[in-house]
Amino acid sequence: PGIDLVGYRVIERVLACAVHHRCGGAVVIVRFQPDWLELEIRGDSSIPDLDADLPGMSERVALYDGKLETLPAGGDGFALQARLPLGAAVAT
Numbered sequence: 001p002g003i004d005l006v007g008y009r010v011i012e013r014v015l016a017c018a019v020h021h022r023c024g025g026a027v028v029i030v031r032f033q034p035d036w037l038e039l040e041i042r043g044d045s046s047i048p049d050l051d052a053d054l055p056g057m058s059e060r061v062a063l064y065d066g067k068l069e070t071l072p073a074g075g076d077g078f079a080l081q082a083r084l085p086l087g088a089a090v091a092t
Contacts, residue, residue: 002063002064003037003064003066003084003086006060006061006063006064006066006082006084007030007037007039007082007084009057009060010039010041010054010057010060010061010068010080010082011028011039011041013053013054013057014026014041014050014054014080015028015041017047017050017053017054018041018043018045018047018078021045021046021047021048022045023043023044023045023047023078024043024044024045025043025044026041026042026043026044027041027042027043028040028041029041029042033086034086035085035086035087036083036084036085036086037083037084037086038081038082038083038084039081039082039083039084040071040079040080040081041078041079041080041081042073042077042078042079042080043073043077043078043079044075044076044077045076045077045078046073046076046077046078047078050070050078050080051070054068054080057082061082061084064084064085065085066082066083066084066085067081067082067083068080068081068082068083069081
């Protein structure tokens with residue numbers, strides 16, 4: 001429990017940033033594997049300093065031993081990936 005909410009919040013925040021920066025379009029890719037959940041969000045416009053627009057997201061993902069990182073997007077787009085291990089307990 002909780003990994004689904006963290007994943008939802010990451011997607012919600014990145015898409016809100018995309019709207020704020022007038023991104024023309026974005027794609028969300030969700031990949032389920034036996035041991036992990038991966039979220040990839042890509043947009044067709046740049047978001048200046050995307051990392052700064054995601055306060056607390058890295059910390060939320062890290063609570064589940066996950067990883068959140070921006071990716072090379074090519075052109076003027078943005079790309080972000082969150083990877084959350086399934087079955088992970090919250091770090092205390």
